[in-house]
Amino acid sequence: MKKHLITTEWNEDDFNRMFLPGIAIDAVIFGFHDQRLMVLLLQYKNTNAFALPGGFIMKHENGNDAAQRILKDRTGLSNIYLEQFYTFADISRHDTSFFKKIMKARGMKPTKNHFLLNRFISIGYYALVDFTKAVPTTDLLADECKWHDLKELPPLIQDHQQIIQKALSTLRQDLDIKLVGFNLLPETFTIGDLQNLYETILDTKFLRTSFQRKILNLGILKMVDKKMTGAAHKAPYLYKFSTK
Structure with missing residues:
Protein backbone atom coordinates (compact mmCIF):
# COMPACT_ATOMS: atom_id res chain seq x y z
CA MET A 1 0.00 0.00 0.00
CA PHE A 182 -6.08 20.01 -28.47
CA ASN A 183 -5.40 18.11 -25.25
CA LEU A 184 -8.77 16.37 -25.68
CA LEU A 185 -7.94 15.02 -29.14
CA PRO A 186 -5.66 12.20 -30.28
CA GLU A 187 -2.26 13.16 -31.66
CA THR A 188 -3.64 13.44 -35.21
CA PHE A 189 -7.10 14.69 -36.18
CA THR A 190 -9.07 16.31 -38.97
CA ILE A 191 -10.36 19.86 -39.05
CA GLY A 192 -13.81 18.29 -38.78
CA ASP A 193 -12.79 16.55 -35.55
CA LEU A 194 -11.56 19.83 -34.12
CA GLN A 195 -14.73 21.65 -35.19
CA ASN A 196 -16.87 18.98 -33.51
CA LEU A 197 -14.87 19.46 -30.32
CA TYR A 198 -15.28 23.25 -30.35
CA GLU A 199 -18.99 22.98 -31.10
CA THR A 200 -19.49 20.48 -28.27
CA ILE A 201 -17.62 22.54 -25.67
CA LEU A 202 -19.17 25.85 -26.68
CA ASP A 203 -22.60 24.34 -27.44
CA THR A 204 -22.87 26.24 -30.71
CA LYS A 205 -22.48 25.59 -34.44
CA PHE A 206 -19.91 27.07 -36.85
CA LEU A 207 -19.82 27.37 -40.63
CA ARG A 208 -17.30 24.81 -41.83
CA THR A 209 -15.43 27.19 -44.12
CA SER A 210 -15.26 29.96 -41.52
CA PHE A 211 -14.02 27.63 -38.80
CA GLN A 212 -11.40 26.06 -41.07
CA ARG A 213 -10.12 29.47 -42.14
CA LYS A 214 -9.96 30.68 -38.55
CA ILE A 215 -8.01 27.64 -37.31
CA LEU A 216 -5.59 27.45 -40.23
CA ASN A 217 -4.85 31.18 -39.98
CA LEU A 218 -3.60 30.62 -36.43
CA GLY A 219 -0.59 28.77 -37.83
CA ILE A 220 -0.68 26.15 -35.08
CA LEU A 221 -1.42 23.05 -37.17
CA LYS A 222 0.95 20.85 -39.12
CA MET A 223 -0.48 18.75 -41.94
CA VAL A 224 0.36 15.08 -41.57
CA ASP A 225 -1.45 13.14 -44.32
CA LYS A 226 -4.83 12.37 -45.79
CA LYS A 227 -7.19 10.28 -43.72
CA MET A 228 -7.56 6.97 -45.52
CA THR A 229 -11.34 6.76 -45.82
CA GLY A 230 -13.32 6.63 -49.04
CA ALA A 231 -11.94 7.87 -52.34
CA ALA A 232 -8.45 9.36 -52.11
CA HIS A 233 -9.50 12.72 -53.55
CA LYS A 234 -12.26 13.04 -50.92
CA ALA A 235 -10.24 11.93 -47.91
CA PRO A 236 -9.80 14.74 -45.34
CA TYR A 237 -6.32 15.80 -44.28
CA LEU A 238 -4.95 14.80 -40.92
CA TYR A 239 -3.28 17.46 -38.78
CA LYS A 240 -1.32 17.61 -35.55
CA PHE A 241 -0.92 20.47 -33.12
CA SER A 242 2.36 22.33 -33.46
CA THR A 243 3.62 25.39 -31.58
CA LYS A 244 6.58 25.85 -33.95
Whole structure:
Protein backbone atom coordinates (compact mmCIF):
# COMPACT_ATOMS: atom_id res chain seq x y z
CA MET A 1 0.00 0.00 0.00
CA LYS A 2 1.40 3.39 -0.98
CA LYS A 3 1.80 5.59 2.07
CA HIS A 4 0.25 8.62 0.41
CA LEU A 5 -3.07 6.84 -0.10
CA ILE A 6 -5.71 7.26 2.57
CA THR A 7 -6.84 3.96 4.02
CA THR A 8 -10.03 3.41 5.95
CA GLU A 9 -8.00 2.60 9.04
CA TRP A 10 -6.25 5.96 9.28
CA ASN A 11 -7.19 8.25 12.14
CA GLU A 12 -7.02 11.98 12.74
CA ASP A 13 -3.40 11.87 13.92
CA ASP A 14 -2.27 9.99 10.80
CA PHE A 15 -3.94 12.52 8.54
CA ASN A 16 -2.58 15.58 10.37
CA ARG A 17 0.92 14.12 10.27
CA MET A 18 0.95 13.57 6.50
CA PHE A 19 -1.45 16.09 4.93
CA LEU A 20 -2.17 19.81 5.06
CA PRO A 21 -5.26 20.31 7.23
CA GLY A 22 -8.36 21.98 5.85
CA ILE A 23 -7.28 21.88 2.18
CA ALA A 24 -8.62 19.50 -0.46
CA ILE A 25 -8.42 19.14 -4.24
CA ASP A 26 -11.41 18.47 -6.49
CA ALA A 27 -10.67 17.59 -10.11
CA VAL A 28 -13.00 18.00 -13.09
CA ILE A 29 -11.53 15.54 -15.58
CA PHE A 30 -12.84 16.17 -19.11
CA GLY A 31 -12.70 13.72 -21.99
CA PHE A 32 -14.15 13.90 -25.53
CA HIS A 33 -15.90 10.86 -27.02
CA ASP A 34 -18.46 10.40 -29.81
CA GLN A 35 -18.96 14.17 -30.04
CA ARG A 36 -19.81 14.33 -26.33
CA LEU A 37 -17.92 16.09 -23.57
CA MET A 38 -17.46 13.57 -20.76
CA VAL A 39 -16.67 13.99 -17.06
CA LEU A 40 -15.11 11.36 -14.81
CA LEU A 41 -17.11 10.68 -11.63
CA LEU A 42 -16.83 8.41 -8.63
CA GLN A 43 -19.91 6.46 -7.56
CA TYR A 44 -20.70 5.28 -4.07
CA LYS A 45 -23.28 2.54 -4.67
CA ASN A 46 -24.39 1.97 -1.10
CA THR A 47 -25.25 5.65 -0.76
CA ASN A 48 -26.37 6.30 -4.36
CA ALA A 49 -24.00 9.28 -4.36
CA PHE A 50 -21.74 10.64 -7.10
CA ALA A 51 -18.72 12.89 -6.65
CA LEU A 52 -15.74 14.38 -8.44
CA PRO A 53 -12.38 12.65 -7.95
CA GLY A 54 -10.37 14.41 -5.28
CA GLY A 55 -7.78 14.13 -2.58
CA PHE A 56 -5.47 15.98 -0.24
CA ILE A 57 -2.10 17.72 -0.44
CA MET A 58 0.78 16.07 1.38
CA LYS A 59 2.96 18.32 3.52
CA HIS A 60 6.00 17.85 1.28
CA GLU A 61 4.07 18.41 -2.00
CA ASN A 62 3.42 21.37 -4.23
CA GLY A 63 -0.29 21.84 -4.96
CA ASN A 64 0.06 21.10 -8.67
CA ASP A 65 2.12 17.98 -7.92
CA ALA A 66 -0.64 16.74 -5.62
CA ALA A 67 -3.20 17.33 -8.38
CA GLN A 68 -1.07 15.41 -10.89
CA ARG A 69 -0.74 12.52 -8.41
CA ILE A 70 -4.48 12.39 -7.81
CA LEU A 71 -5.20 12.50 -11.54
CA LYS A 72 -2.71 9.72 -12.27
CA ASP A 73 -4.35 7.54 -9.59
CA ARG A 74 -7.76 8.03 -11.22
CA THR A 75 -6.78 7.84 -14.93
CA GLY A 76 -3.44 6.01 -15.09
CA LEU A 77 -2.01 8.92 -17.09
CA SER A 78 1.01 11.12 -16.41
CA ASN A 79 1.75 14.65 -17.61
CA ILE A 80 -1.94 15.51 -17.82
CA TYR A 81 -2.89 19.01 -18.86
CA LEU A 82 -4.50 20.70 -15.88
CA GLU A 83 -5.48 24.19 -14.82
CA GLN A 84 -6.19 25.49 -11.34
CA PHE A 85 -9.34 27.53 -11.88
CA TYR A 86 -11.03 28.43 -8.58
CA THR A 87 -11.04 27.98 -4.81
CA PHE A 88 -14.31 26.85 -3.26
CA ALA A 89 -14.61 28.02 0.34
CA ASP A 90 -18.27 28.67 1.15
CA ILE A 91 -19.35 27.49 4.59
CA SER A 92 -22.43 25.90 3.00
CA ARG A 93 -20.28 23.27 1.23
CA HIS A 94 -19.43 21.65 4.58
CA ASP A 95 -21.88 18.73 4.72
CA THR A 96 -20.83 15.80 6.90
CA SER A 97 -23.84 13.61 6.08
CA PHE A 98 -22.31 12.36 2.83
CA PHE A 99 -19.07 11.16 4.39
CA LYS A 100 -20.90 9.64 7.36
CA LYS A 101 -22.96 7.52 4.96
CA ILE A 102 -19.87 6.39 3.06
CA MET A 103 -17.97 5.50 6.19
CA LYS A 104 -20.91 3.54 7.62
CA ALA A 105 -21.32 1.71 4.30
CA ARG A 106 -17.66 0.70 4.60
CA GLY A 107 -18.14 -0.63 8.11
CA MET A 108 -16.40 2.33 9.73
CA LYS A 109 -17.55 4.05 12.90
CA PRO A 110 -16.94 7.75 12.28
CA THR A 111 -15.90 9.67 15.38
CA LYS A 112 -16.91 13.27 15.87
CA ASN A 113 -13.39 14.52 15.05
CA HIS A 114 -12.60 12.21 12.12
CA PHE A 115 -10.65 14.15 9.48
CA LEU A 116 -13.17 13.35 6.72
CA LEU A 117 -15.83 15.21 8.70
CA ASN A 118 -13.83 18.42 8.99
CA ARG A 119 -14.49 21.50 6.89
CA PHE A 120 -12.27 21.65 3.78
CA ILE A 121 -11.50 24.47 1.40
CA SER A 122 -11.26 22.88 -2.03
CA ILE A 123 -8.92 23.94 -4.83
CA GLY A 124 -10.57 23.27 -8.17
CA TYR A 125 -8.56 21.91 -11.11
CA TYR A 126 -9.82 20.97 -14.53
CA ALA A 127 -7.92 18.35 -16.51
CA LEU A 128 -8.06 17.46 -20.20
CA VAL A 129 -7.26 13.87 -21.21
CA ASP A 130 -7.37 11.68 -24.28
CA PHE A 131 -10.49 9.60 -23.61
CA THR A 132 -9.03 6.57 -25.43
CA LYS A 133 -5.94 6.43 -23.21
CA ALA A 134 -7.48 7.00 -19.77
CA VAL A 135 -8.10 3.99 -17.51
CA PRO A 136 -10.69 5.06 -14.92
CA THR A 137 -9.71 3.70 -11.51
CA THR A 138 -11.70 3.97 -8.30
CA ASP A 139 -10.33 5.08 -4.95
CA LEU A 140 -10.50 3.23 -1.64
CA LEU A 141 -13.89 4.60 -0.60
CA ALA A 142 -15.77 4.60 -3.93
CA ASP A 143 -17.26 1.58 -5.68
CA GLU A 144 -16.91 2.77 -9.26
CA CYS A 145 -15.14 5.35 -11.43
CA LYS A 146 -16.84 6.00 -14.78
CA TRP A 147 -17.27 8.57 -17.54
CA HIS A 148 -20.55 10.49 -17.70
CA ASP A 149 -21.98 12.68 -20.44
CA LEU A 150 -21.75 16.30 -19.27
CA LYS A 151 -25.36 16.85 -20.36
CA GLU A 152 -26.65 13.82 -18.43
CA LEU A 153 -24.94 14.05 -15.06
CA PRO A 154 -26.45 12.33 -12.01
CA PRO A 155 -27.11 14.34 -8.83
CA LEU A 156 -23.78 15.22 -7.23
CA ILE A 157 -22.74 15.74 -3.61
CA GLN A 158 -22.12 19.09 -1.94
CA ASP A 159 -21.21 21.81 -4.49
CA HIS A 160 -19.70 19.48 -7.11
CA GLN A 161 -22.25 20.50 -9.75
CA GLN A 162 -21.19 24.11 -9.22
CA ILE A 163 -17.52 23.09 -9.50
CA ILE A 164 -18.18 21.41 -12.86
CA GLN A 165 -20.05 24.43 -14.21
CA LYS A 166 -17.22 26.74 -13.14
CA ALA A 167 -14.68 24.43 -14.78
CA LEU A 168 -16.69 24.35 -18.01
CA SER A 169 -16.96 28.14 -18.03
CA THR A 170 -13.19 28.43 -17.60
CA LEU A 171 -12.53 25.83 -20.30
CA ARG A 172 -14.66 27.81 -22.74
CA GLN A 173 -12.72 30.97 -21.98
CA ASP A 174 -9.41 29.14 -22.43
CA LEU A 175 -10.25 27.50 -25.78
CA ASP A 176 -8.93 30.31 -27.97
CA ILE A 177 -6.69 32.05 -25.45
CA LYS A 178 -4.64 29.02 -24.40
CA LEU A 179 -5.62 26.59 -27.20
CA VAL A 180 -6.31 23.92 -24.60
CA GLY A 181 -8.80 21.93 -26.69
CA PHE A 182 -6.08 20.01 -28.47
CA ASN A 183 -5.40 18.11 -25.25
CA LEU A 184 -8.77 16.37 -25.68
CA LEU A 185 -7.94 15.02 -29.14
CA PRO A 186 -5.66 12.20 -30.28
CA GLU A 187 -2.26 13.16 -31.66
CA THR A 188 -3.64 13.44 -35.21
CA PHE A 189 -7.10 14.69 -36.18
CA THR A 190 -9.07 16.31 -38.97
CA ILE A 191 -10.36 19.86 -39.05
CA GLY A 192 -13.81 18.29 -38.78
CA ASP A 193 -12.79 16.55 -35.55
CA LEU A 194 -11.56 19.83 -34.12
CA GLN A 195 -14.73 21.65 -35.19
CA ASN A 196 -16.87 18.98 -33.51
CA LEU A 197 -14.87 19.46 -30.32
CA TYR A 198 -15.28 23.25 -30.35
CA GLU A 199 -18.99 22.98 -31.10
CA THR A 200 -19.49 20.48 -28.27
CA ILE A 201 -17.62 22.54 -25.67
CA LEU A 202 -19.17 25.85 -26.68
CA ASP A 203 -22.60 24.34 -27.44
CA THR A 204 -22.87 26.24 -30.71
CA LYS A 205 -22.48 25.59 -34.44
CA PHE A 206 -19.91 27.07 -36.85
CA LEU A 207 -19.82 27.37 -40.63
CA ARG A 208 -17.30 24.81 -41.83
CA THR A 209 -15.43 27.19 -44.12
CA SER A 210 -15.26 29.96 -41.52
CA PHE A 211 -14.02 27.63 -38.80
CA GLN A 212 -11.40 26.06 -41.07
CA ARG A 213 -10.12 29.47 -42.14
CA LYS A 214 -9.96 30.68 -38.55
CA ILE A 215 -8.01 27.64 -37.31
CA LEU A 216 -5.59 27.45 -40.23
CA ASN A 217 -4.85 31.18 -39.98
CA LEU A 218 -3.60 30.62 -36.43
CA GLY A 219 -0.59 28.77 -37.83
CA ILE A 220 -0.68 26.15 -35.08
CA LEU A 221 -1.42 23.05 -37.17
CA LYS A 222 0.95 20.85 -39.12
CA MET A 223 -0.48 18.75 -41.94
CA VAL A 224 0.36 15.08 -41.57
CA ASP A 225 -1.45 13.14 -44.32
CA LYS A 226 -4.83 12.37 -45.79
CA LYS A 227 -7.19 10.28 -43.72
CA MET A 228 -7.56 6.97 -45.52
CA THR A 229 -11.34 6.76 -45.82
CA GLY A 230 -13.32 6.63 -49.04
CA ALA A 231 -11.94 7.87 -52.34
CA ALA A 232 -8.45 9.36 -52.11
CA HIS A 233 -9.50 12.72 -53.55
CA LYS A 234 -12.26 13.04 -50.92
CA ALA A 235 -10.24 11.93 -47.91
CA PRO A 236 -9.80 14.74 -45.34
CA TYR A 237 -6.32 15.80 -44.28
CA LEU A 238 -4.95 14.80 -40.92
CA TYR A 239 -3.28 17.46 -38.78
CA LYS A 240 -1.32 17.61 -35.55
CA PHE A 241 -0.92 20.47 -33.12
CA SER A 242 2.36 22.33 -33.46
CA THR A 243 3.62 25.39 -31.58
CA LYS A 244 6.58 25.85 -33.95
